[in-house]
Amino acid sequence: MNRFWILIIIYFLIIATTLPLFAADESVTVNNNLTFGTMFPGIPKTIDKSSANAAEFSIGGDAGAEVTIDFSLPTYLSSGSNNMQIIFFTDGCAVDSNSTPNQSSPTYDDLNPWQTLTYDLGSSGLTVWIGGKAVPGFRQPAGTYTADIILTVQYTGL
Amino acid sequence: MNMKRILNLRIGIVLFGLLTILILFTAVSNSFAQEVAVGSATATVLTALAIASSSNIAFGNVYQxxxxxxxxxxxxxxxxKVTGQVDAGISLYFQLPEYLSLSDGSSRMTVSFNSTDCSVDTTGADSPTTMNGTKGWLDGDPRSFPGAAQIGSAGTSIYLGGKVTPSLYQAAGSYSGDIILTVSYNGT
Incomplete structure:
Protein backbone atom coordinates (compact mmCIF):
# COMPACT_ATOMS: atom_id res chain seq x y z
CA MET A 1 0.00 0.00 0.00
CA ASN A 2 1.60 3.23 -1.03
CA ARG A 3 1.54 6.44 0.97
CA PHE A 4 -1.26 7.90 -1.09
CA TRP A 5 -3.76 5.28 -0.01
CA ILE A 6 -2.52 5.46 3.54
CA LEU A 7 -3.26 9.18 3.46
CA ILE A 8 -6.71 8.56 2.02
CA ILE A 9 -7.51 6.16 4.85
CA ILE A 10 -6.18 8.56 7.46
CA TYR A 11 -8.22 11.32 5.90
CA PHE A 12 -11.49 9.43 6.14
CA LEU A 13 -10.68 8.33 9.67
CA ILE A 14 -10.22 11.95 10.66
CA ILE A 15 -13.48 12.94 9.06
CA ALA A 16 -15.35 9.98 10.51
CA THR A 17 -14.11 10.59 14.02
CA THR A 18 -14.38 14.36 14.03
CA LEU A 19 -17.79 15.02 12.52
CA PRO A 20 -19.74 13.40 15.36
CA LEU A 21 -18.11 15.87 17.74
CA PHE A 22 -20.24 18.57 16.21
CA ALA A 23 -23.85 18.87 17.15
CA ALA A 24 -26.57 17.56 14.96
CA ASP A 25 -28.66 20.25 13.34
CA GLU A 26 -31.42 21.58 15.53
CA SER A 27 -34.94 21.28 14.23
CA VAL A 28 -38.16 23.07 15.00
CA THR A 29 -41.64 22.03 14.03
CA VAL A 30 -45.11 23.45 14.50
CA ASN A 31 -47.42 21.15 16.42
CA ASN A 32 -50.33 23.55 16.85
CA ASN A 33 -51.25 26.98 15.62
CA LEU A 34 -52.67 29.66 17.88
CA THR A 35 -56.40 29.32 17.30
CA PHE A 36 -58.90 31.89 18.53
CA GLY A 37 -61.89 30.29 16.85
CA THR A 38 -65.01 32.35 16.31
CA MET A 39 -65.08 35.83 17.78
CA PHE A 40 -67.73 38.49 18.15
CA PRO A 41 -66.93 42.03 17.07
CA GLY A 42 -66.09 44.11 20.12
CA ILE A 43 -65.34 41.14 22.37
CA PRO A 44 -61.63 40.35 22.85
CA LYS A 45 -60.59 36.76 23.34
CA THR A 46 -57.52 35.48 25.16
CA ILE A 47 -55.94 32.10 24.54
CA ASP A 48 -53.74 31.11 27.47
CA LYS A 49 -50.43 29.37 26.85
CA SER A 50 -51.77 26.37 28.76
CA SER A 51 -54.79 26.09 26.47
CA ALA A 52 -55.20 23.40 23.84
CA ASN A 53 -55.66 26.29 21.39
CA ALA A 54 -52.25 27.78 22.19
CA ALA A 55 -49.49 27.57 19.60
CA GLU A 56 -47.07 24.70 20.23
CA PHE A 57 -43.61 24.19 18.76
CA SER A 58 -41.18 21.29 19.19
CA ILE A 59 -37.44 21.83 19.08
CA GLY A 60 -35.11 18.90 18.44
CA GLY A 61 -31.34 18.53 18.57
CA ASP A 62 -28.56 17.34 20.83
CA ALA A 63 -29.65 16.82 24.42
CA GLY A 64 -27.87 19.23 26.73
CA ALA A 65 -26.97 21.67 24.00
CA GLU A 66 -27.93 25.26 24.63
CA VAL A 67 -30.17 27.01 22.12
CA THR A 68 -31.60 30.45 21.71
CA ILE A 69 -35.27 30.81 20.86
CA ASP A 70 -36.53 33.95 19.18
CA PHE A 71 -40.09 34.75 18.23
CA SER A 72 -41.09 37.08 15.47
CA LEU A 73 -44.60 38.03 16.49
CA PRO A 74 -47.31 39.84 14.57
CA THR A 75 -49.08 42.90 15.94
CA TYR A 76 -52.23 42.26 13.97
CA LEU A 77 -54.09 39.55 12.14
CA SER A 78 -55.33 40.30 8.70
CA SER A 79 -58.18 39.29 6.45
CA GLY A 80 -57.66 40.83 3.07
CA SER A 81 -57.30 44.55 3.69
CA ASN A 82 -58.80 44.34 7.18
CA ASN A 83 -56.65 44.11 10.28
CA MET A 84 -57.36 43.05 13.84
CA GLN A 85 -55.07 43.71 16.77
CA ILE A 86 -53.32 40.80 18.44
CA ILE A 87 -51.42 41.05 21.71
CA PHE A 88 -48.73 38.75 23.06
CA PHE A 89 -48.18 39.22 26.75
CA THR A 90 -44.76 39.44 28.35
CA ASP A 91 -45.57 36.32 30.37
CA GLY A 92 -47.40 34.55 27.58
CA CYS A 93 -44.86 31.85 26.76
CA ALA A 94 -43.79 28.57 28.37
CA VAL A 95 -41.05 26.01 27.69
CA ASP A 96 -40.76 22.42 28.83
CA SER A 97 -37.63 20.29 28.53
CA ASN A 98 -39.09 17.03 29.77
CA SER A 99 -39.51 14.02 27.54
CA THR A 100 -43.20 14.16 28.39
CA PRO A 101 -44.00 17.86 28.05
CA ASN A 102 -46.45 19.20 30.59
CA GLN A 103 -48.29 22.17 29.21
CA SER A 104 -50.17 22.88 32.43
CA SER A 105 -47.01 22.81 34.54
CA PRO A 106 -44.06 23.47 32.24
CA THR A 107 -40.42 23.54 33.33
CA TYR A 108 -40.15 27.24 32.51
CA ASP A 109 -43.32 29.28 32.78
CA ASP A 110 -44.47 32.86 32.27
CA LEU A 111 -41.71 33.69 29.82
CA ASN A 112 -41.49 36.81 27.72
CA PRO A 113 -41.80 35.87 24.04
CA TRP A 114 -40.55 39.33 23.04
CA GLN A 115 -37.10 38.51 24.41
CA THR A 116 -34.56 35.90 23.39
CA LEU A 117 -35.04 32.73 25.41
CA THR A 118 -32.02 30.56 26.11
CA TYR A 119 -32.36 27.00 27.38
CA ASP A 120 -30.68 23.61 27.19
CA LEU A 121 -32.31 20.97 25.07
CA GLY A 122 -33.77 18.11 27.05
CA SER A 123 -33.54 14.47 26.10
CA SER A 124 -36.48 15.03 23.78
CA GLY A 125 -35.60 18.60 22.94
CA LEU A 126 -37.87 21.43 24.03
CA THR A 127 -41.54 22.16 23.71
CA VAL A 128 -42.63 25.78 23.45
CA TRP A 129 -46.12 27.21 23.93
CA ILE A 130 -47.39 30.70 23.34
CA GLY A 131 -50.81 32.25 23.87
CA GLY A 132 -52.20 35.62 22.91
CA LYS A 133 -55.16 37.95 22.80
CA ALA A 134 -57.09 39.08 19.75
CA VAL A 135 -59.01 42.34 19.97
CA PRO A 136 -61.70 42.85 17.34
CA GLY A 137 -63.25 46.27 17.02
CA PHE A 138 -66.97 46.87 17.46
CA ARG A 139 -67.28 47.17 13.71
CA GLN A 140 -64.68 44.56 12.84
CA PRO A 141 -65.56 43.19 9.41
CA ALA A 142 -66.44 39.52 9.41
CA GLY A 143 -63.86 37.12 8.05
CA THR A 144 -61.02 34.76 8.84
CA TYR A 145 -57.99 36.60 10.13
CA THR A 146 -54.48 35.12 10.13
CA ALA A 147 -50.86 36.05 10.75
CA ASP A 148 -47.54 34.23 10.93
CA ILE A 149 -45.79 33.38 14.16
CA ILE A 150 -42.14 32.74 13.35
CA LEU A 151 -39.88 30.82 15.72
CA THR A 152 -36.13 30.81 15.13
CA VAL A 153 -33.85 28.41 17.00
CA GLN A 154 -30.06 28.42 17.06
CA TYR A 155 -27.35 26.61 18.99
CA THR A 156 -25.22 28.86 21.15
CA GLY A 157 -22.29 26.45 20.94
CA LEU A 158 -22.40 25.75 24.68
CA MET B 1 12.27 9.14 -4.35
CA ASN B 2 12.44 11.61 -7.14
CA MET B 3 11.50 15.24 -6.77
CA LYS B 4 8.33 14.86 -8.84
CA ARG B 5 6.86 12.25 -6.47
CA ILE B 6 7.75 14.34 -3.46
CA LEU B 7 6.07 17.36 -5.02
CA ASN B 8 2.94 15.37 -5.86
CA LEU B 9 2.83 14.00 -2.34
CA ARG B 10 3.08 17.47 -0.85
CA ILE B 11 0.39 18.78 -3.17
CA GLY B 12 -1.81 15.83 -2.17
CA ILE B 13 -1.26 16.51 1.50
CA VAL B 14 -2.12 20.17 1.09
CA LEU B 15 -5.28 19.34 -0.89
CA PHE B 16 -6.41 16.81 1.69
CA GLY B 17 -5.77 19.33 4.39
CA LEU B 18 -7.76 22.00 2.64
CA LEU B 19 -10.57 19.56 1.92
CA THR B 20 -10.63 18.48 5.55
CA ILE B 21 -10.79 22.06 6.75
CA LEU B 22 -13.59 22.76 4.27
CA ILE B 23 -15.63 19.77 5.43
CA LEU B 24 -15.10 20.56 9.09
CA PHE B 25 -15.95 24.20 8.49
CA THR B 26 -19.14 23.15 6.76
CA ALA B 27 -20.00 20.86 9.64
CA VAL B 28 -19.37 23.61 12.17
CA SER B 29 -21.39 26.09 10.12
CA ASN B 30 -24.28 23.68 9.90
CA SER B 31 -24.20 23.05 13.61
CA PHE B 32 -24.71 26.79 14.24
CA ALA B 33 -27.26 27.29 11.49
CA GLN B 34 -30.66 28.68 12.35
CA GLU B 35 -33.81 26.64 12.14
CA VAL B 36 -37.05 28.46 11.55
CA ALA B 37 -40.64 27.32 11.89
CA VAL B 38 -43.60 29.38 10.80
CA GLY B 39 -46.80 28.83 12.75
CA SER B 40 -49.86 30.96 12.56
CA ALA B 41 -52.54 32.67 14.57
CA THR B 42 -56.07 32.49 13.23
CA ALA B 43 -59.42 33.92 14.24
CA THR B 44 -62.79 34.01 12.60
CA VAL B 45 -64.69 37.20 13.27
CA LEU B 46 -68.44 36.93 13.06
CA THR B 47 -70.81 39.42 11.49
CA ALA B 48 -70.72 42.86 13.07
CA LEU B 49 -73.82 44.20 14.77
CA ALA B 50 -75.98 46.80 13.16
CA ILE B 51 -78.90 48.66 14.66
CA ALA B 52 -81.37 51.03 13.10
CA SER B 53 -84.44 52.90 14.16
CA SER B 54 -87.21 51.75 11.85
CA SER B 55 -89.95 53.86 13.33
CA ASN B 56 -90.25 56.50 16.02
CA ILE B 57 -92.86 56.47 18.77
CA ALA B 58 -95.60 58.65 17.39
CA PHE B 59 -97.86 60.12 20.07
CA GLY B 60 -99.60 62.22 17.46
CA ASN B 61 -101.70 65.15 18.57
CA VAL B 62 -102.15 65.42 22.29
CA TYR B 63 -104.28 67.79 24.31
CA GLN B 64 -103.18 69.88 27.27
CA LYS B 81 -84.04 46.62 14.27
CA VAL B 82 -80.88 44.75 15.28
CA THR B 83 -79.01 42.57 12.81
CA GLY B 84 -75.79 40.58 13.08
CA GLN B 85 -74.67 37.02 13.73
CA VAL B 86 -77.75 34.81 13.83
CA ASP B 87 -78.40 33.18 17.24
CA ALA B 88 -75.71 35.27 18.93
CA GLY B 89 -76.59 36.60 22.37
CA ILE B 90 -76.91 40.37 22.67
CA SER B 91 -77.12 42.90 25.45
CA LEU B 92 -79.46 45.84 25.00
CA TYR B 93 -79.56 49.13 26.84
CA PHE B 94 -82.02 51.98 26.43
CA GLN B 95 -81.27 55.55 27.31
CA LEU B 96 -84.74 56.96 27.74
CA PRO B 97 -85.65 60.63 27.98
CA GLU B 98 -87.62 62.06 30.90
CA TYR B 99 -89.23 64.73 28.81
CA LEU B 100 -89.80 65.86 25.24
CA SER B 101 -89.04 69.41 24.30
CA LEU B 102 -89.74 71.96 21.63
CA SER B 103 -86.97 72.40 19.11
CA ASP B 104 -86.00 75.75 20.63
CA GLY B 105 -85.99 74.26 24.13
CA SER B 106 -88.55 76.73 25.39
CA SER B 107 -90.95 74.12 26.74
CA ARG B 108 -90.85 70.54 27.99
CA MET B 109 -93.41 67.77 28.29
CA THR B 110 -93.06 64.72 30.52
CA VAL B 111 -92.62 61.35 28.86
CA SER B 112 -92.46 58.10 30.81
CA PHE B 113 -91.81 54.43 30.13
CA ASN B 114 -93.09 51.76 32.47
CA SER B 115 -91.88 48.24 33.16
CA THR B 116 -94.09 46.67 30.46
CA ASP B 117 -93.43 49.12 27.64
CA CYS B 118 -90.99 47.01 25.62
CA SER B 119 -91.10 43.82 23.55
CA VAL B 120 -88.29 41.90 21.88
CA ASP B 121 -89.30 40.17 18.65
CA THR B 122 -86.67 37.64 17.55
CA THR B 123 -88.48 37.04 14.27
CA GLY B 124 -87.33 40.48 13.19
CA ALA B 125 -90.77 41.18 11.79
CA ASP B 126 -90.74 44.92 12.54
CA SER B 127 -94.43 44.54 13.19
CA PRO B 128 -95.51 45.49 16.72
CA THR B 129 -99.16 44.83 16.01
CA THR B 130 -98.51 41.12 15.35
CA MET B 131 -96.18 40.70 18.31
CA ASN B 132 -97.00 37.96 20.78
CA GLY B 133 -95.25 35.91 23.42
CA THR B 134 -94.22 33.16 21.01
CA LYS B 135 -91.97 35.54 19.10
CA GLY B 136 -89.76 36.51 21.97
CA TRP B 137 -90.37 38.59 25.06
CA LEU B 138 -93.67 40.46 25.29
CA ASP B 139 -94.28 43.47 27.54
CA GLY B 140 -90.88 43.60 29.16
CA ASP B 141 -89.06 46.33 31.00
CA PRO B 142 -87.13 48.67 28.66
CA ARG B 143 -84.68 49.26 31.51
CA SER B 144 -84.00 45.57 32.01
CA PHE B 145 -83.83 43.45 28.91
CA PRO B 146 -83.92 39.64 29.08
CA GLY B 147 -80.45 38.17 29.44
CA ALA B 148 -81.16 35.52 26.83
CA ALA B 149 -81.99 37.98 24.07
CA GLN B 150 -80.42 36.99 20.78
CA ILE B 151 -80.45 37.78 17.11
CA GLY B 152 -83.00 35.90 15.04
CA SER B 153 -82.49 34.63 11.55
CA ALA B 154 -84.07 37.82 10.17
CA GLY B 155 -82.75 40.05 12.92
CA THR B 156 -84.42 41.11 16.13
CA SER B 157 -86.97 43.89 16.45
CA ILE B 158 -87.42 45.96 19.59
CA TYR B 159 -90.79 47.61 20.14
CA LEU B 160 -91.16 50.47 22.58
CA GLY B 161 -94.24 52.17 23.91
CA GLY B 162 -94.56 55.08 26.31
CA LYS B 163 -96.68 57.80 27.76
CA VAL B 164 -96.64 61.58 27.42
CA THR B 165 -98.27 63.79 30.00
CA PRO B 166 -98.85 67.34 28.81
CA SER B 167 -99.66 69.85 31.49
CA LEU B 168 -102.83 71.90 31.52
CA TYR B 169 -100.83 74.83 30.24
CA GLN B 170 -98.51 72.94 27.92
CA ALA B 171 -97.27 75.21 25.15
CA ALA B 172 -98.48 74.15 21.73
CA GLY B 173 -95.89 72.79 19.32
CA SER B 174 -94.01 69.75 18.12
CA TYR B 175 -92.12 68.04 20.94
CA SER B 176 -89.38 65.47 20.53
CA GLY B 177 -86.72 63.64 22.50
CA ASP B 178 -83.95 61.17 21.73
CA ILE B 179 -84.34 57.49 22.56
CA ILE B 180 -80.98 55.75 22.36
CA LEU B 181 -80.67 51.98 22.14
CA THR B 182 -77.22 50.46 22.52
CA VAL B 183 -76.60 46.87 21.54
CA SER B 184 -73.53 44.71 21.95
CA TYR B 185 -72.64 41.05 21.70
CA ASN B 186 -72.41 39.39 25.06
CA GLY B 187 -70.28 36.54 23.81
CA THR B 188 -72.93 33.83 24.03
Missing part, protein backbone atom coordinates in the same frame (compact mmCIF):
# COMPACT_ATOMS: atom_id res chain seq x y z
CA UNK B 65 -103.91 68.02 30.47
CA UNK B 66 -104.66 64.69 28.79
CA UNK B 67 -102.03 61.99 28.92
CA UNK B 68 -101.57 59.78 25.89
CA UNK B 69 -100.22 56.24 26.03
CA UNK B 70 -98.82 54.20 23.15
CA UNK B 71 -98.61 50.48 23.81
CA UNK B 72 -95.54 48.63 22.55
CA UNK B 73 -97.81 46.51 20.36
CA UNK B 74 -99.45 49.55 18.87
CA UNK B 75 -98.74 50.50 15.25
CA UNK B 76 -97.39 53.81 16.55
CA UNK B 77 -94.83 52.13 18.79
CA UNK B 78 -91.16 52.82 18.30
CA UNK B 79 -89.30 50.12 16.35
CA UNK B 80 -85.60 49.32 16.42
Missing amino acids: GIATTIDNTDAAAGIF
